[in-house]
Amino acid sequence: MAMFEYGLDQGMVNGFQAMPGFLIDFGFKDPKLPGGYGISTTVQQLISSLVSAGMFVSTFFAGWLSNKIGRKGGLWVGILLMFLSVTIQIAVVDVRALYVGRIILGFSNGLLLVCAQLYIQETTPSNLRSFGYTMYQFWISFGALLGTIINNETSRRLDRSSYRIPLGVLYIIPVLLGLTLIFLPETPRHLAAKGRYEQATQALRFLRDDAYSDLQVEEEIAEIKHAIDTDKELASGVGYLELFHPVALKRTLTSLGLGLFSAANGVPFVVQYGIYFFLLSGDTQPFRDGVILSCVGLAGVMLTPFFTGRVGKRTILMVGGFLQSLCMLGMALSYSVRGIDKVSGKVIIAMASIYMFVASSTTSPFSWQVAGEIPAQRLRGHTFGFTNSVTFLCGWSITFTIPYFINPTALNWGAQYAYIWFVANLFICVFTFFVVPETNKRTLEEIDECYNQKVPVRKFPSYQCVGTLSSRMEVVEHAAKEPQQ
Numbered sequence: 300m301a302m303f304e305y306g307l308d309q310g311m312v313n314g315f316q317a318m319p320g321f322l323i324d325f326g327f328k329d330p331k332l333p334g335g336y337g338i339s340t341t342v343q344q345l346i347s348s349l350v351s352a353g354m355f356v357s358t359f360f361a362g363w364l365s366n367k368i369g370r371k372g373g374l375w376v377g378i379l380l381m382f383l384s385v386t387i388q389i390a391v392v393d394v395r396a397l398y399v400g401r402i403i404l405g406f407s408n409g410l411l412l413v414c415a416q417l418y419i420q421e422t423t424p425s426n427l428r429s430f431g432y433t434m435y436q437f438w439i440s441f442g443a444l445l446g447t448i449i450n451n452e453t454s455r456r457l458d459r460s461s462y463r464i465p466l467g468v469l470y471i472i473p474v475l476l477g478l479t480l481i482f483l484p485e486t487p488r489h490l491a492a493k494g495r496y497e498q499a500t501q502a503l504r505f506l507r508d509d510a511y512s513d514l515q516v517e518e519e520i521a522e523i524k525h526a527i528d529t530d531k532e533l534a535s536g537v538g539y540l541e542l543f544h545p546v547a548l549k550r551t552l553t554s555l556g557l558g559l560f561s562a563a564n565g566v567p568f569v570v571q572y573g574i575y576f577f578l579l580s581g582d583t584q585p586f587r588d589g590v591i592l593s594c595v596g597l598a599g600v601m602l603t604p605f606f607t608g609r610v611g612k613r614t615i616l617m618v619g620g621f622l623q624s625l626c627m628l629g630m631a632l633s634y635s636v637r638g639i640d641k642v643s644g645k646v647i648i649a650m651a652s653i654y655m656f657v658a659s660s661t662t663s664p665f666s667w668q669v670a671g672e673i674p675a676q677r678l679r680g681h682t683f684g685f686t687n688s689v690t691f692l693c694g695w696s697i698t699f700t701i702p703y704f705i706n707p708t709a710l711n712w713g714a715q716y717a718y719i720w721f722v723a724n725l726f727i728c729v730f731t732f733f734v735v736p737e738t739n740k741r742t743l744e745e746i747d748e749c750y751n752q753k754v755p756v757r758k759f760p761s762y763q764c765v766g767t768l769s770s771r772m773e774v775v776e777h778a779a780k781e782p783q784q
Contacts, residue, residue, distance in 0.1 A: 300476040301374065301415035304381065304469065305408050306439035309570055310446020310593060311465045312347060317585060318454050320461030324392050340702040340709055345398055347567075351695030353405015354412070355688050361413035362684030363539075369485045370418045370680075377410030378473040385469045392459070405691075413687050417680060420671040421486035422506050425742040429607040429668065436664035437600040443570065444593035451590055488676055488743070491523050499523070514778055518771040523676075525770035526744035529751060530675050542682055547675060550750055551682055554673045556730050558686035560616070560666035562693040563727055564623055564658055565720030568701060569651050588648055595652045599659035611737050611760070612665050619661025620727030626654035627717040627724060634714035647714050662727060672738045672746055742767065 315321040322336035325346075357377075365373040384407055387400035416435065423431040449468060453461045484502035491499040500520050507516055542551040569592070606615070633646040674682035703709045704716040736759040738746055745764045754762045 300438070300472050300479065301377070301411035302435050302438035303442040304472040304476075305412055306442025306444075307446045307469060307472070308350070308404065308408065308442075309439075310443035311450055311462075311469075312350070314447060314450030314454065314465075314589060315346070315462050318450065318461050319457050320459050320463075323457075324459060325394050325397065342394060343702045344699045346401055348695045348699035349398055349401040350405040350408065351691045351698055353402040353407075354409035354691035355405075355695055357406040357409030358413050358684050358687035358691055360684065361410055361687065362679075362681035364410070365414050365417060365489075365680045365684070369489055370414045370421070371480055371483065371485055373410050373414035374418075374476070374480055377407045377414065378477050380404075380407035380410070381469065381473045383407075385466055389463050389466050409687065409691065413680075413684050416667065416671055417489075417683060418486055420679070420683075420743070421488040424507075425740060425745075426608070428672070429612075429665075429739070430604060432664050432668040433600065433603040433607055435667070436603070436659060437597070439663075440593065440597040440600045440659055444590070444597050447589045447593045451587065487520070488523055488679075491520070492527055492676055496520065496524065514775070517778070518774045521770045521774045522742065522744045522767050525766060526747045527676055529766065530677050530747065539681055539685065541678060542685055547678055547682075550673050550675065551678075551685070553734055553736075554670045554682050554686045555689055556734060557666045557670035557673070558690040559693060560620075560662050560727050562690055562697060563720075563723040564620070564662045565627060565654075565717070565723065566658055566663065567694055567697050568716065568720060569654060569658075592648075592652055592655055596655040596659040599656035600664070602656075602660045603664065608740065611739050612669055613731055613735055613737050615661050615665050616669075616731040616735065617728045619657055619665075620724045620731065622657045623654055623662065623727075624721050624724035626650045626657065627721040630654075630714045631717040631721060634717075639713065643714075669735060669738055672741075672743060673736075673750075675747055675750075676743065 319336065322338060325342055326336045326338040328336060361373060364376065368376075380403055384400050384404040387396060387403065391397055391400065419431050419435060420428070446465065449465045453464045455461075456464075484505050485498075487499040487503040487506070490496075490502055500516065503520060504513070504516050507519075511519075541547060627650075629650040630647050633643050633650070637643040670686055671679070671683050701716070704712045734756065736746075736749065736754075736756045738759070741749075741759070744767045746759075748764045748766050749759050749762055752762075
C-alpha cells in the first residue's frame, strides 16, 4: 500500500501539467499552445522536483528514525505527513502553498518507501524475497496506472475539481495502511538488533505462521543472532559515519550504486513527463497514451514471476540496462532524423512503451531489491536511507532540469534528450558486471557472511556459508538432545 500511494501520486502529477483546471490556477494563457494554456518551466520543475527534494531529506533521516521507533513507527509518521500534504494541496490556489504541500508529500513518500522496503527485506523468507519485490514494483506501477486513469476521467472537467478529485484519492490508502499496521508486528531483525530476542521470536512465529515449524523459526532466529553478533565483533557503532568505515564502505557504495540505477535508467523522464512530451510530439490523445504506457509498465511487472528466482539478479540487471539503452537510442534517433511529425511521434511512443515494459520488469524492481540486501543488519536502515536520499537528490536534479532540455521555450531538445539516458543505461551494465554480487536465493545473513569473508563478487553463488549453517545446526542438535534429557 505504501508503494501504491507513491505510484498513484507519480501517475497523477504527470497529468496535472496538461490538465485545464490545474493550468487555469497555476499556468498562463497562450492561444498558440495546445489547449490554450501553458505552464512555466519554474512551476513545472518545482511541482515534481520538490517531491524529490522532500524525499531526499526524509530518506536521509529514515534510517535513524526507523532505528529509533521501528519500521512500523516510520510508516506511521509517513501516514500523518501524507494527510497534511494532501489537505494543503487540495485547499490552496496559491502556487507557494502548493510548493509547501509538494515538499511535505516528499517527506511522507520518503518515509513510506524506505520503511516499507525495510519491512519487506527483514520479514520475507529468502526464497520469496524476489517475489516480494515483484509485488513492490507491481503496486508502484498499478498505482501509476490508476493515477493516469483517474486523470483521464477528470481531465474533461474544466474547473479545479479536475485535479482536486485525484488529490482526494490520496487520502484512501493511508487510512487502509494505518488500519493494517495495527495488526502487524515489528520486524524480527529490528527487534533482534535491539536485543529483544523473545519478541523477535514471537514476531517471526506470527509472520511464518503454519508454513514453518517451531524448530525452523528457532533456526532462523539463531542465524539472525549469529549474524548480529559477528557484525558487532567487527564494528559496534551504528550511525551515518559507520557507513564509511572500511568494514562497511564497499557495501555502502555498492548499495548506493544500485539505488542510483532508478535515476540512471531514465524513468523520471518517461514517467513524469511522458504525457507532456507526447503532447509536444503532436499526440492528439496524450492522456490515453499515458494510460497505455502505464499498462505496458504493469505488464512488465507481471512478467517477473516467470523468471524471478530462476535467473540470476546480475543477469537481469545487465540485460535490462542494455535493452533500455537501445530504447533510449531509438527515441533520440527518431527525433534527430524527423523532428516532430506523426511518424516520429509514433516511434517515440513505441520506444517509450517498450522501455517501460523492460524497466518495470528488470532494473526498477531488482536494483532496489539488491540494494536493500547488501547492507549489514545493524546498518541496514542507515545504508538504505542514505542510498534513497542520494538517489532522490539525483532524482530532484533530474526532474528539475528536464524541462530546460525538452521545453520549447528553453533548449528544446525534445526526444534528443534520450541520448543522455542511452549512455547512463550502458553504465548500469558495466557497474553490475564489475561490482554487484549475485544474491539470488541467499538469506540476508548468508550475504553478510560472504562480505565478512571477503568473497569475490563472481564467487558469491558457489561459496559455502559455514557460520550461518553452524548456527542452524546447533539449534537442531539441541532440539535432538532435549527428549533424551
